[in-house]
Amino acid sequence: MGMVTTPDTLALIGNTPLVRLRGPSEETGCDIFAKCEFTNPGASVKDRAALFIVEDAEERGTLRPGGTIVDGTAGNTGIGLALVANAKGYRTIIVMPETQSREKMDTLRALGAELVLVPAAPYSSPCHFVHTSRRIAEETPGAIWADQFDNTANRRAHIMGTAEEIWAQMEGRIDGFTCAAGTGGTIAGVGLGLKAKDEGVCIALTDPDGAALYDYYAHGELKATGSSVAEGIGQGRITANLEGAPIDTQFRVSDVEGYGWVRRLLDEEGLCLGLSSGINVAGAVRLARQLGPGKRIATILCDTGFRYLSTLHDPAWRAAKRLG
Numbered sequence: 007m008g009m010v011t012t013p014d015t016l017a018l019i020g021n022t023p024l025v026r027l028r029g030p031s032e033e034t035g036c037d038i039f040a041k042c043e044f045t046n047p048g049a050s051v052k053d054r055a056a057l058f059i060v061e062d063a064e065e066r067g068t069l070r071p072g073g074t075i076v077d078g079t080a081g082n083t084g085i086g087l088a089l090v091a092n093a094k095g096y097r098t099i100i101v102m103p104e105t106q107s108r109e110k111m112d113t114l115r116a117l118g119a120e121l122v123l124v125p126a127a128p129y130s131s132p133c134h135f136v137h138t139s140r141r142i143a144e145e146t147p148g149a150i151w152a153d154q155f156d157n158t159a160n161r162r163a164h165i166m167g168t169a170e171e172i173w174a175q176m177e178g179r180i181d182g183f184t185c186a187a188g189t190g191g192t193i194a195g196v197g198l199g200l201k202a203k204d205e206g207v208c209i210a211l212t213d214p215d216g217a218a219l220y221d222y223y224a225h226g227e228l229k230a231t232g233s234s235v236a237e238g239i240g241q242g243r244i245t246a247n248l249e250g251a252p253i254d255t256q257f258r259v260s261d262v263e264g265y266g267w268v269r270r271l272l273d274e275e276g277l278c279l280g281l282s283s284g285i286n287v288a289g290a291v292r293l294a295r296q297l298g299p300g301k302r303i304a305t306i307l308c309d310t311g312f313r314y315l316s317t318l319h320d321p322a323w324r325a326a327k328r329l330g
C-alpha cells in the first residue's frame with residue numbers, strides 16, 4: 007500500500023487494518039485475524055458508532071449547528087463523540103461511572119468534553135449513568151441524547167463498515183466471528199453484515215465471566231452473577247442494538263484467561279491492548295477449537311492498552327484484582 011492522505015479527521019474513522027495474530031493462530035492451527043480498532047483517531051472501536059450516531063441525528067434534523075451531544079458511556083463512546091463533535095462544531099456532555107480508568111477521564115477533559123461522573127449503580131437505579139445522561143439531554147436546550155445502547159445507528163456503523171471491511175480483507179473466506187458485547191453494536195452489526203454475505207459464517211458471543219448474555223443465548227435466561235473488571239463489556243439486558251443478533255454459539259471467558267492473552271500479545275507480538283481485546287482473543291481461540299483446524303476466524307481488538315496504564319498494565323492494580 008502506498009502512503010495515504012485523508013480529507014479530514016473524520017475520514018480516519020474505520021478502514022482499520024486486519025492483523026493475523028501469530029500466537030493464537032499457531033496454537034489452534036487456524037488463521038485468527040483481528041481488526042485493529044485502536045488505530046481509529048479516538049483509539050477505540052467506538053469512534054465508528056459515534057460518527058454514525060452524530061450523522062444520523064444531523065440527517066434527521068434533531069442535531070443542529072452549535073448543538074450539544076449528551077451520552078452515558080464507559081468512556082470510549084464519549085471520546086468518539088467528543089472528537090466527532092469537535093470536528094463538526096458541537097459541544098459534548100459525557101456521563102461516566104467513576105469506576106472507569108483515569109486515562110479515559112483525562113482524555114475526555116483534554117478533548118474539552120464536559121464530564122459528569124456518577125457512582126456505579128444498577129440499571130434499575132435512576133442514578134445509573136445511562137438514565138442520568140438522558141435527563142441531562144432533556145434538560146439542556148439544543149441537546150440530543152446519543153443513546154448508544156438503544157440507538158441502532160450504532161450497529162449500522164458495523165453492518166456498513168466493520169462487517170464489509172472484514173469480508174473484503176478476508177476475501178470472502180471467513181468461517182467464524184466472535185466478540186464481546188457492551189451495547190452489542192459490534193457483535194450484532196458485524197454478525198448481521200457477515201450473515202448477509204454468507205449464512206454459514208458462525209457468529210459467537212464471547213461474554214465475560216458472570217455477565218448475563220451467555221445464559222440468555224445458552225438457555226434464554228438473563229441473569230448476571232458476577233463482575234468482570236473489563237471496561238466497556240458485560241451487558242445485562244437485550245438492548246435495541248442486540249435485538250435480532252444472529253448468535254450461533256457462545257463462550258464465557260474469565261478475566262484471568264482474557265488477561266493471559268493481553269499479556270501474550272504484548273510480550274510476543276508487541277500489541278498493547280485493553281482487557282476486552284484479550285477476552286475477544288480468548289473467545290476466538292475457543293471458536294477455533296470448536297470449528298477445527300484450518301478455519302479462518304475474525305475478532306476485534308477494541309481499544310488501546312495505553313488507556314489502561316494505571317489499571318490493567320500496572321502490576322499493583324493487577325495484584326489487587328488477582329489478575330496475575
Ligand code: PMP
Pocket residue numbers: 050051052080081082083186187188189190191192193237238239280282283308309
Ligand atoms: N471494548 C471496549 C473497551 C469498549 O469500550 C466497548 C464499548 N462499550 C466494547 C468493547 C463493546 O463494544 P459494543 O458497544 O459495540 O458492544
